[in-house]
Amino acid sequence: MRRQFHKMHGLGNDFVILDAREQPLAIDESLVRQLADRKHGIGCDQLILLEPSKSADLRMRIFNEDGGEVQSCGNATRCVVKLTGAETIETAGGLLHGRSEGDAIEVALIEPRLAWDAIPLAYPLPTDPLPMGWENLDRPYAINVGNPHLVFFVDDLEDADLEGIGPGIETDPVFPERINVNVATVEGGAIRLRTFERGAGLTRACGTGACATAVAAIRSGRATSPVEVLMTGGTLTINWSPGEPVRMRGDATYVFEGSIELP
Numbered sequence: 001m002r003r004q005f006h007k008m009h010g011l012g013n014d015f016v017i018l019d020a021r022e023q024p025l026a027i028d029e030s031l032v033r034q035l036a037d038r039k040h041g042i043g044c045d046q047l048i049l050l051e052p053s054k055s056a057d058l059r060m061r062i063f064n065e066d067g068g069e070v071q072s073c074g075n076a077t078r079c080v081v082k083l084t085g086a087e088t089i090e091t092a093g094g095l096l097h098g099r100s101e102g103d104a105i106e107v108a109l110i111e112p113r114l115a116w117d118a119i120p121l122a123y124p125l126p127t128d129p130l131p132m133g134w135e136n137l138d139r140p141y142a143i144n145v146g147n148p149h150l151v152f153f154v155d156d157l158e159d160a161d162l163e164g165i166g167p168g169i170e171t172d173p174v175f176p177e178r179i180n181v182n183v184a185t186v187e188g189g190a191i192r193l194r195t196f197e198r199g200a201g202l203t204r205a206c207g208t209g210a211c212a213t214a215v216a217a218i219r220s221g222r223a224t225s226p227v228e229v230l231m232t233g234g235t236l237t238i239n240w241s242p243g244e245p246v247r248m249r250g251d252a253t254y255v256f257e258g259s260i261e262l263p
């Protein structure tokens, strides 16, 4: 069956979006890998499947390029808000809210969770920071903003061999659902961030990573809200106060529309 798809990106973190709100679509791991493949498929960091929802304007399912289904994706949420005009979005990581603000899109994720079993960790440990280290990266903050993140603050962003060390941290048995790995510096009140994403590797930007990092920076007194988070692909503005959902504002870009034969 031939299906239409939308190619979009949020600060260079790119998506194939399939709209199955009217015509159901069964997706499995191998189909996601095939479509996400940059040489033989369409190519993307995440595949996004839109479905009907009983509790929100739509349901958004998120698949990493390795085929695994995950709970949240900040950059894709901004793209979906721009594409569909949805204001409430059901995800496996919680109910999200979005709206256009001029050219930008603002999305409210969930209230950040810090309890060890909400990250989740395999056994009880403090998360603020986590008393663990990998090579020259030490004592990260563990935060769940719908999906799980580790945030390392370092003096020099270029010192961290994120591509080399990321896979070992992502799959450490202390993280039973694996984890997204963020390395950040705070300079002149702004955050510079690189993210090694669970199931996708290094990406040009990570919306939930920016939110988790901003929360860790604000909680630890390194930054104040609102804070700008600068990534390879561009900048997000993050707003957060304790006890509230974390909000992000930034661009979403439509690239092209296409169609593909699916089983």
Ligand SMILES: N[C@@H](CCC[C@H](N)C(=O)O)C(=O)O
Pocket (backbone or CB within 6 Å): 013, 046, 062, 064, 070, 071, 072, 073, 074, 075, 076, 147, 148, 180, 197, 198, 199, 200, 203, 205, 206, 207, 208, 209
């Ligand atoms: N790129 C995303 C996050 C996508 C999911 C993540 N890799 C995970 O496995 O949780 C973003 O912009 O937030």
